[in-house]
Amino acid sequence: MITGTRTGIGRALAEHFLDRGHQVVGCSRRPSAIEHPGYRHHEVDLTDGKGIKAMCRAVRAEHGYLDAVVNNAGVANMNHFMMTPEEVARKIFDVNFFAVLNCCRESAKLLQKSSGSPAILNVSSVAVPWALAGQLVYSASKSAVEQLTRVMSKEVADLGIRVNGIGLPPVHTVLTRTVPREKIDDLIGRQTLKRMCTMSDITGPVEFLISPESSFVTGETLFLGGVH
Template sequence: MITGTRTGIGKALAEHFLEAGHDVVGCSRRPAAIDHPRYRHHQVDLADLGQSRRMFRSVRQEYGRLDALVNNAGTSSMNHFMTTPDEVTRKIFDINFFAVLNCCREAVKLLRKTSEPSSAILNVSTVAVPWALEGQLAYSASKGAVEQLVRVMSKELAAFGIRVNGIGLPPVHTVLTRTVPRPKIDELIERQAISRQCTMADIVGPVEFLIGRQSGFITGETIFLGGVH
């Protein structure tokens, strides 16, 4: 299961795992952008706990289990904290943190039923956390909370055979970053050890590793791509 599959990174991941032969459940507020016999789309606002629960109930009825959950859906807003209203910050936390927390809580019941040696939760984070980027207080704080969720949940879920990790991304060309001025993106890319823009192809391999059998002894880590220190 991958959240936020209508566009960007979530869509690329869903298409990759479908091509690899998996069943993929995805979701977004707007209708599906993927048409595939092994793809099931749920049109839900993850910030609404009731809608999220209904989606997981339907996944349980259809599949009875989950092997992995990728919490990819997210939002951002760039602004100086002095001019960011609390309601904007709360909205960002509702989607980037509380929706992730709720999806984890609902998914655990299904992840415990996997036939794999272990099941996995993977959360998407950002360079805005380690680099404490200006103008991204609400966004980076919400993702910083997600990285802490990874650490704590990895301990609380280990006994159930569920691993919890994160993947930290530098700038990727998607809807989320389309309004960020190019010089700003280039400045961030220059800070990466591998100073070129991260692509979908750079992301799918590490995601596959982190939710797959090969990372069966890795939990509680958020791994950053591109050399971000």
């Protein structure tokens, strides 16, 4: 199950795993253009806890279990905190943090039924380690997700579930469309590997972290591009 599959990284991940022969459950508020016999799309607003429960009930009825959950859906608001109204800040936390928490809770029982090495993978950002100005609320929400990853990994270890994160540098998507080119270049200049991260840079590490190949890895957030 991958959240936020209508566009960007979520869509690229869904298409990658479909190409590999997996069954993929995706979701977003709006319909998806992915047409594949192995793909099922749920139109759900992840800020609605009941919608998440209904999606997981439908997954249980159709598949009975999940091997992996990728909490990818996210929103950003690049603005000075003094220009960020409370309702905007709360909305960002609703999608980036509370929806992740709810998806983990509702999908854990389905993950327990996997016969592989079930895993949760949460998407974070360089905005956390680099504490980027203009991204206070966004980076705080992703920081909360990284802490969720560490603590939850301990709470579900006995259930056989692993919880990891992947920390991304800038990638060309709708999310970064409005970020000025100079800002993106500045961030790339801070990476050890000085080029823009592409979808194919992401799929390999994601596949590793949700596959049995990483069955002894949990509670970690792996940053791409060399972020130190």
